[in-house]
Amino acid sequence: MPWFRGKKKAGNGNSAKNKKEGKEVPEKKETVNKRSLAFKAATRQPKSMPPSPPAKKPEKKAEEASAPRVATTQMEMPKREPLSELPWNYGDNQIYLMVRDPYWLFSYWEIQKDHQEKKLKELGGSWDGVCSVVRVYDVTEQRRNAPFFDIVLQGNAHNWYVNAQPNHSYFVEIGLLHRDGRFVALARSNEITTPRAGMSEVIDEQWMGIDFDKMYALSGGFEVGKSSMELKQLMEERLRGAISSGSGGVISSLASPVKIHKKRGFWFILDCELIVYGATEPDAKVTVQGKEVKLRPDGTFTLRFALPDGKYVIDAHAESADGIEERVIIPIVQRHTERPAPIFKSKDKK
Amino acid sequence: MEKGLLSLVLHAHLPFVRHPEHEYFLEENWLYEAITETYIPLIHMFEGLLKDHVPYRITMSLTPPLISMLKDPLLQERYIKHLDKLIELANKEIDRTRFQPAFHEVALHYYWQLTQARETFVNRYFRDLTWAFKKFQDLGHLEIITCSATHGFLPLINRTEAAVRGQIVTAVKQYEGVFGRKPLGIWLPECGYFPGVDRFLKDVGIRYFLTDTHGILHASPRPKFGVYAPIYCPSGVAAFGRDMESSKQVWSAVEGYPGDYDYREFYRDIGFDLDYEYIRPYISPDGLRINTGIKYYRITGDTDDKQPYVRAWALEKAAYHAGNFMFNREKQCEFLHDFMGRKPMIVAPYDAELFGHWWYEGPEFLNFLIRKMAFDQKTVRLVTPSDYLRIYPVNQVSTPSMSSWGWKGYAETWxxxxxxxxxxxxxxxxxxxxxxxxxxxxxxxxxxxxxxxxxxxxxxxxxxxxxxxxxxxxxxxxxxxxxxxxxxxxxxxxxxxxxxxxxxxxxxxxxxxxxxxxxxxxxxxxx
Structure with a gap:
C-alpha cells in the first residue's frame, strides 16, 4: 500500500485533504490543480501515449538543489538519444485474452495489414459487406461446436472488454465476417476460465459435516463483493493515491471526514508569529525567558514564536563574557484577535 | 488450552524508487516516511517485547524492492540527510511553540521520536534495517515471508510461465541472501492468486501464501471450515484466507479504530500549515509544499476546528482499542471453536504502512495487543501460518478461486x-x-x-x-x-x-x- 503504500503519500496525500479542507491551505490547492491537469492530459490519451516528459521536472529540481552533492549521486546520462515512445506495432499477428473478474474479460490484439489483406482474399478480396469482429467461444461445455457470439469492432480498436459468465471457459478469435455468414480468423487467443462468483457446487465427501452456508456466512462470505467492494471503493475514492490497494491508504482519509460547511467555498485564515531578534558581542551569553539563545558568529540572533492571543513578557538578558556586565531588555507583547461576523455584499453591487 | 489461533500479517512494501540521477526526488520520500513512521517504530516495538520477555509470533512480508532500498547505500545516505533536516525542524518547532504548551508537548514528542529513529538507524543497525528484522526472525518471534520480485500482479503478467517463475525465483533468491534461510511463505502481490500459481511456489519450497476471503470461500471443492482453516492447493501449498471481521475493525470507515477522534489527524501537516518562508527549507526544493510528518492536531471530529493532539489520550485509546480487538477475537474463537470442533485460524493481514504512517498510533496498538494477548487471556494464541501447519498438518485439498484484495476483489484495479x-x-x-x-x-x-x-x-x-x-x-x-x-x-x-x-x-x-x-x-x- 499503504503508502504507502499511497500518495499519495508524500506529495499527493494531501489531495484528499485539499478537496475537503482546501479552504485552509491555498498553496496546496494550486499545486493540486496544476497536477490534476497534468493527470488529465496523461489519462485522456493513454492510447496514443504522448512522449513522456520524464526528465523535465526532476532536472529543474536538480538545478535548484543547493545542498552539496553526495559523490554517489553524480551520474551522467550517456549522450545517446533515448527512445521516446513505445511502438504500436510489434509486427505480430496475435490476440490475447485475460480475466478481469467473474463477469469481464479483456482482450488485446495486433494484426498486420498484409495478413489481413491475405485473409480478406478468402472472402473475395473486397471490404464490401465485411466487418472485423471478435468471436467469443464459450468452451465451458464443449470444445467442438462451441457456442459463440460476435462483437463487431468499430474504428481502430486494439482491445475490447468482453462480458462473460462466472466459472466459464473462453477463447476468442479476431477475424473478418462477411454478411453472408462466412468467417475467417486472423488470430486465435489462449483459453481462460473466469472465477466463480459464489460457493463451489463441488463437495468433498471427506470434508463434510458442517453447515456450509453457515460457515460461509461466518467467514463473511455474503459480504464478498459487497462489503469488500464498498469499502475499497470508498478507499479508492477518498484515499486517492495510496500505494497499496489493500487496506492502508484509506484510513486516514476515512478518519478525517472533513466537510466543508461553507456553501460558497470562500475562506480566510490568519495567524500571527512573533520574531524577536537582536545582537550583542559574539562571546556574550544571551537568555530569553530564561533559556539560552545560540548566537550567530557575528553576535546576532533571531527567535521566532507562534503568538496566540495573550500577553507575553519576553525578558532578555545579555551577559558579557567576563561576567561583569548584564543588560536586560523586556519587550511585552500582547495579541488580541477580534473576529467580526462575515459580511455578505449584494451581488449586483459592483 | 487455547480455543483459537490468530495470525497478524503485516505486508511491508514500497515500489523501487531510487533516482541517483537527481539530487532530490520527491517520491523517494515514500521510503523515508515509511522508515521513520512505520519500520523503525515496529523495530522499537520488537525490541521492547524482547526486553520484557513477551512471547509472541507475528508474520511480516518484506518485499524485494523494499529490501533492496533498505540495503542501498545511496538511499541510506539520503535518508540520514532527510532525517537530519527533520530533526532540525523539530528543534525549531520546540522554540517556536513556546507560548503554546499543547503544541510544545507535541513538538517535543516529535523531536524525541526523530532522534530515537536516528539512533536506531545509524548506531544500532548501521543503516541497514533488514538486520533488525533478521534478528527478530532469528530469535523466533518474527516470521518474514517474501513476495514476488517487484510486486508484479501475477494474474495479469502470467503470459508465460517464465514471467511468473522469474518473479518468484528472484524474490526467493534475494530472501535467502538477506535472511540466510528459505522463506516458508509468500505474500502474493495484492493477494493476487490464479489457479496454478501455487505450482511455482511449490517448486521453490514455499509452503503457504495468503489470499483474500473469497479466494478460499469460492474454492472448489467447498472448504469445510470456510476461511477459518487453510486449504491445500493440489500442489500441496497451503492457502490462508483473510478474516473479514478483524480486517474491518482496523480499517473500516464505520467501525474502524483509526478514525477515533483522539488519534492524530493525518491531513494537517506543518508543511502546508505554516508560513512559507519558515517552512521552505523543509519542503520540496522547487518550493512545492509537501508533508513534513510534523502534525499537531487530533482528528477531533467532523469539524474544521481541529484541536491539538494529546499523546497521552491517544495512547490511552490505543490500549483501549487493543483490548477491544482482543475481546472480539476471544468471542470469535470461542464461538467458532464450538461450531467447527477445532481451533479456528484467524488471519488478519494489513499493509504494514497502515501502522504508523497512516494510523500514527498503529504501532502502539500492536504493542498493547501483543502484550495483552500474552498476559491477559488464554483463549487466543498468536501464531504464524507455518506454526498452524505444524499444529494441524492435515487440511482439506481444494483449489482457491482467482482473487485479489483489491477493489471488487479481482483484477479491475490493475x-x-x-x-x-x-x-x-x-x-x-x-x-x-x-x-x-x-x-x-x-x-x-x-x-x-x-x-x-x-x-x-x-x-x-x-x-x-x-x-x-x-x-x-x-x-x-x-x-x-x-x-x-x-x-x-x-x-x-x-x-x-x-x-x-x-x-x-x-x-x-x-x-x-x-x-x-x-x-x-x-x-x-x-x-
Missing amino acids: LSGANDWIYFHLHKATLRMTELANRFQGQNGVVQRALNQAARELFLAQSSDWAFIMHTGTMVPYAVRRTKEHLLNFLRLYEDMMNNRLDEGWLNYLESKSNIFPHMDYRLFQE
Whole structure:
C-alpha cells in the first residue's frame, strides 16, 4: 500500500485533504490543480501515449538543489538519444485474452495489414459487406461446436472488454465476417476460465459435516463483493493515491471526514508569529525567558514564536563574557484577535 | 488450552524508487516516511517485547524492492540527510511553540521520536534495517515471508510461465541472501492468486501464501471450515484466507479504530500549515509544499476546528482499542471453536504502512495487543501460518478461486481503462525476454550483463504499483513514466542485442541506476 503504500503519500496525500479542507491551505490547492491537469492530459490519451516528459521536472529540481552533492549521486546520462515512445506495432499477428473478474474479460490484439489483406482474399478480396469482429467461444461445455457470439469492432480498436459468465471457459478469435455468414480468423487467443462468483457446487465427501452456508456466512462470505467492494471503493475514492490497494491508504482519509460547511467555498485564515531578534558581542551569553539563545558568529540572533492571543513578557538578558556586565531588555507583547461576523455584499453591487 | 489461533500479517512494501540521477526526488520520500513512521517504530516495538520477555509470533512480508532500498547505500545516505533536516525542524518547532504548551508537548514528542529513529538507524543497525528484522526472525518471534520480485500482479503478467517463475525465483533468491534461510511463505502481490500459481511456489519450497476471503470461500471443492482453516492447493501449498471481521475493525470507515477522534489527524501537516518562508527549507526544493510528518492536531471530529493532539489520550485509546480487538477475537474463537470442533485460524493481514504512517498510533496498538494477548487471556494464541501447519498438518485439498484484495476483489484495479494499455507491451517484453535468453544463452561479459539488465528492466516495468497509481489517479505521470522508461530500456537492449551493437556505456548507466537484484540470472527466462 499503504503508502504507502499511497500518495499519495508524500506529495499527493494531501489531495484528499485539499478537496475537503482546501479552504485552509491555498498553496496546496494550486499545486493540486496544476497536477490534476497534468493527470488529465496523461489519462485522456493513454492510447496514443504522448512522449513522456520524464526528465523535465526532476532536472529543474536538480538545478535548484543547493545542498552539496553526495559523490554517489553524480551520474551522467550517456549522450545517446533515448527512445521516446513505445511502438504500436510489434509486427505480430496475435490476440490475447485475460480475466478481469467473474463477469469481464479483456482482450488485446495486433494484426498486420498484409495478413489481413491475405485473409480478406478468402472472402473475395473486397471490404464490401465485411466487418472485423471478435468471436467469443464459450468452451465451458464443449470444445467442438462451441457456442459463440460476435462483437463487431468499430474504428481502430486494439482491445475490447468482453462480458462473460462466472466459472466459464473462453477463447476468442479476431477475424473478418462477411454478411453472408462466412468467417475467417486472423488470430486465435489462449483459453481462460473466469472465477466463480459464489460457493463451489463441488463437495468433498471427506470434508463434510458442517453447515456450509453457515460457515460461509461466518467467514463473511455474503459480504464478498459487497462489503469488500464498498469499502475499497470508498478507499479508492477518498484515499486517492495510496500505494497499496489493500487496506492502508484509506484510513486516514476515512478518519478525517472533513466537510466543508461553507456553501460558497470562500475562506480566510490568519495567524500571527512573533520574531524577536537582536545582537550583542559574539562571546556574550544571551537568555530569553530564561533559556539560552545560540548566537550567530557575528553576535546576532533571531527567535521566532507562534503568538496566540495573550500577553507575553519576553525578558532578555545579555551577559558579557567576563561576567561583569548584564543588560536586560523586556519587550511585552500582547495579541488580541477580534473576529467580526462575515459580511455578505449584494451581488449586483459592483 | 487455547480455543483459537490468530495470525497478524503485516505486508511491508514500497515500489523501487531510487533516482541517483537527481539530487532530490520527491517520491523517494515514500521510503523515508515509511522508515521513520512505520519500520523503525515496529523495530522499537520488537525490541521492547524482547526486553520484557513477551512471547509472541507475528508474520511480516518484506518485499524485494523494499529490501533492496533498505540495503542501498545511496538511499541510506539520503535518508540520514532527510532525517537530519527533520530533526532540525523539530528543534525549531520546540522554540517556536513556546507560548503554546499543547503544541510544545507535541513538538517535543516529535523531536524525541526523530532522534530515537536516528539512533536506531545509524548506531544500532548501521543503516541497514533488514538486520533488525533478521534478528527478530532469528530469535523466533518474527516470521518474514517474501513476495514476488517487484510486486508484479501475477494474474495479469502470467503470459508465460517464465514471467511468473522469474518473479518468484528472484524474490526467493534475494530472501535467502538477506535472511540466510528459505522463506516458508509468500505474500502474493495484492493477494493476487490464479489457479496454478501455487505450482511455482511449490517448486521453490514455499509452503503457504495468503489470499483474500473469497479466494478460499469460492474454492472448489467447498472448504469445510470456510476461511477459518487453510486449504491445500493440489500442489500441496497451503492457502490462508483473510478474516473479514478483524480486517474491518482496523480499517473500516464505520467501525474502524483509526478514525477515533483522539488519534492524530493525518491531513494537517506543518508543511502546508505554516508560513512559507519558515517552512521552505523543509519542503520540496522547487518550493512545492509537501508533508513534513510534523502534525499537531487530533482528528477531533467532523469539524474544521481541529484541536491539538494529546499523546497521552491517544495512547490511552490505543490500549483501549487493543483490548477491544482482543475481546472480539476471544468471542470469535470461542464461538467458532464450538461450531467447527477445532481451533479456528484467524488471519488478519494489513499493509504494514497502515501502522504508523497512516494510523500514527498503529504501532502502539500492536504493542498493547501483543502484550495483552500474552498476559491477559488464554483463549487466543498468536501464531504464524507455518506454526498452524505444524499444529494441524492435515487440511482439506481444494483449489482457491482467482482473487485479489483489491477493489471488487479481482483484477479491475490493475486492468481498467486507465492502465490496460500496459499489458500489450509488458507481455511482448516477456516473450522477447525468453527469446533473448534462449538465443544468447551461455554468453559471458557484456552480453550476459545486458541480458541480466533486460530482466531487471522487465521486472521493474511489471510492478503492480504503476498500474495501481494510474488507476487511482494521483501521481499518474510518474507511474506512466516509470512504466515506459523500463519498457523502453528493455526494448532498446533487445534491439541492440539483436543487432549486435550493445552500447556498454549506456549499459553501465542502466546498471548503476536500476541496480535492483545484483545477482539477477536471466536464465530464469529460458524455456
